[in-house]
Amino acid sequence: MIAFKDFALRRGERLLMSNVDLVLQTGWRVGVIGRNGTGKSSLFAAVQGELEADKGDLGIPNRVRIASVAQETPSLPDPALDFVLSGDAQVHGVLMAERAAAEREDWEAVAEAHHRLEEISGYDATARAGKLLHGLGFSADTHDRAVKEFSGGWRVRLNLARALMTPSDLLLLDEPTNHLDLDAVLWLEQWLLKYPGTLMLISHDREFLDEVTSHTLHLHDGKAKLYAGNFTAFERQRAEHLRLQQITHEKAQAERAHLQSFIDRFGASATKAKQAQSRVKRLAKMAGTEAVRAERALRIEFPSSDKIPHALLRLMHADCGYGDHTVLHDVGFILEAGDRVALLGPNGAGKSTLVKSLVGEIDPLSGERGGHPDLRIGYFAQHTVESLREGTSAIDHLADLAPGVATQQLRDFLGKWNFPGDRAFETVDVFSGGERARLALAMIAWRKPNVLLLDEPTNHLDLDMREALAEALAEFQGAIVLVSHDRHLIGLVCDTFWRVADGSAQPFDGDLDAYAVWLRTRDNSNDGKGAAKTAAPAAAPVPAAKTRKANPVKLEQAEKRVAELESKLHTLDMDLADPDRYAGGRDNAADLARRREAAAAQLQAAEAELLALYEEA
Numbered sequence: 001m002i003a004f005k006d007f008a009l010r011r012g013e014r015l016l017m018s019n020v021d022l023v024l025q026t027g028w029r030v031g032v033i034g035r036n037g038t039g040k041s042s043l044f045a046a047v048q049g050e051l052e053a054d055k056g057d058l059g060i061p062n063r064v065r066i067a068s069v070a071q072e073t074p075s076l077p078d079p080a081l082d083f084v085l086s087g088d089a090q091v092h093g094v095l096m097a098e099r100a101a102a103e104r105e106d107w108e109a110v111a112e113a114h115h116r117l118e119e120i121s122g123y124d125a126t127a128r129a130g131k132l133l134h135g136l137g138f139s140a141d142t143h144d145r146a147v148k149e150f151s152g153g154w155r156v157r158l159n160l161a162r163a164l165m166t167p168s169d170l171l172l173l174d175e176p177t178n179h180l181d182l183d184a185v186l187w188l189e190q191w192l193l194k195y196p197g198t199l200m201l202i203s204h205d206r207e208f209l210d211e212v213t214s215h216t217l218h219l220h221d222g223k224a225k226l227y228a229g230n231f232t233a234f235e236r237q238r239a240e241h242l243r244l245q246q247i248t249h250e251k252a253q254a255e256r257a258h259l260q261s262f263i264d265r266f267g268a269s270a271t272k273a274k275q276a277q278s279r280v281k282r283l284a285k286m287a288g289t290e291a292v293r294a295e296r297a298l299r300i301e302f303p304s305s306d307k308i309p310h311a312l313l314r315l316m317h318a319d320c321g322y323g324d325h326t327v328l329h330d331v332g333f334i335l336e337a338g339d340r341v342a343l344l345g346p347n348g349a350g351k352s353t354l355v356k357s358l359v360g361e362i363d364p365l366s367g368e369r370g371g372h373p374d375l376r377i378g379y380f381a382q383h384t385v386e387s388l389r390e391g392t393s394a395i396d397h398l399a400d401l402a403p404g405v406a407t408q409q410l411r412d413f414l415g416k417w418n419f420p421g422d423r424a425f426e427t428v429d430v431f432s433g434g435e436r437a438r439l440a441l442a443m444i445a446w447r448k449p450n451v452l453l454l455d456e457p458t459n460h461l462d463l464d465m466r467e468a469l470a471e472a473l474a475e476f477q478g479a480i481v482l483v484s485h486d487r488h489l490i491g492l493v494c495d496t497f498w499r500v501a502d503g504s505a506q507p508f509d510g511d512l513d514a515y516a517v518w519l520r521t522r523d524n525s526n527d528g529k530g531a532a533k534t535a536a537p538a539a540a541p542v543p544a545a546k547t548r549k550a551n552p553v554k555l556e557q558a559e560k561r562v563a564e565l566e567s568k569l570h571t572l573d574m575d576l577a578d579p580d581r582y583a584g585g586r587d588n589a590a591d592l593a594r595r596r597e598a599a600a601a602q603l604q605a606a607e608a609e610l611l612a613l614y615e616e617a
Helices: 040-047 080-085 089-103 107-119 125-135 152-165 182-194 206-212 231-264 267-271 274-285 351-359 394-401 407-416 421-425 433-446 463-475 487-493 512-526 552-576 586-616
Strands: 002-011 014-024 029-033 055-059 066-068 170-174 198-202 215-220 223-228 311-322 325-336 340-344 366-371 377-380 451-455 479-483 496-501 504-507
Touching (some): 014 040, 014 215, 029 040, 029 206, 029 231, 066 152, 089 107, 125 182, 198 206, 206 231, 206 487, 311 351, 325 351, 325 479, 325 504, 351 377, 351 451, 377 433, 394 407, 394 421, 407 421, 407 433, 433 463, 487 512
Parallel strands (some): 029 215, 066 170, 170 198, 340 479, 377 451, 451 479
Antiparallel strands (some): 002 014
């Protein structure tokens, strides 16, 4: 579908990539990865015809329909549902014509519109738009709200829903999980796995990439290299490629040294001696093999607090909410030194409300909030990045927190957070979203907190920064409460889970996989109409030991089926990661990808069957 031939791309004076020769086949789901500034978004702009190639060709068939997420959302009076429907311009136009005809009581025009809707299969369009909104976290009572009434993050979701509504053969998604919570990310994964067209996806969420993508396009050092498989498969293949490259380089260097030593022994007569002449020619013809250049690993840290008391923070019998509106009832939450808590729950259920109540940003409507006298909180909210002051530098922000501290000391600290040299004096106006988030985290670290309350800290952070953040949080000696849609970060940092849902906050005795199962059953039991009223407030996963008593034969068969499919999927993933498997060419690669996708679908069905057996008990 998409062919790059000797392709080069420049943004302004900067050459982003060159000598790109590759083909992306129809139906592939391609994860586009690379450090910030390598040209990922510029590549998308070129695919959409918004940026011309500096050299070479980019071939896309004229008939291909391309959908992407708009960067801005106008402040429209249109209802959210109509805005999403407008993604399908043809269906939306007919629906609007039908509505106008009904208002003027032109029943002949109404009948004509109905006939047209039948021709273009548009009768279910409104329902499809509603499902998109629901999946992305919009409750039913918001579907008729005007677009202009939504905040910036929610408008991003509206743009995403509109792009998914647009009929397309090629879907371009640039960081679609930013501004989504975990529940919406899990829903989006399932939607994309069913998308029949070709997908190009930029993301820094490795778990999301692993679940969704079939191929990986890595932009690095002005080059673009295509790998078969998801992000984990890419990491394995790249590590092996770099290992072989370094071995080849070292062998070549050894041979060069041996040839040069032989030539040097002949001294000035080297060019005349027969024994040396062939070595001279061979040395001149040897192709240089580049040594592997290790990328500088980003490392950050949250310095240890001077005092870390055992009992840090608590909410006792607390009703949490705003004004007369209670969001969470009778919350009992105790945070002790060393606790690593992840808050899970549907969008709007009260995760941010609970965090704000712990911070003290809002007072409990009833009950008690208490903290140790030596409590020192580091708080990252979803609006923290936007609160940085335009026109001021990174060092200005830090100096406000530390009046009287020497400038060099502030510069040294910012250097550890990858603001080296004069970058510390640049205004935040020129910072990317990731750089702003990094500065906000650095300001938190400067205060040496003993409790970190982090509400979606990874938005705009690239993969390297997310890995660095995960390592820093793992080494942090205080307590952590984390709200994040990044499952990789949660898995590396947190060992305790609380589920916030249906007006309560309770410990969840399970992992992220168990939570995903709970979420699917909750949505299925509710048929997409909102929160399930029957969902149990206590967050226990399916107790296997108890359910085994009910129907042990069927249960054992179902568990065996799941295990077999998991093994099959693992084998296919290993095959996708093995370059030797592609000796048969492009068809062999496509066949492997199709078999992997089929196995994943079978595993999902088998897991659903197993869950049904659990529920029967």
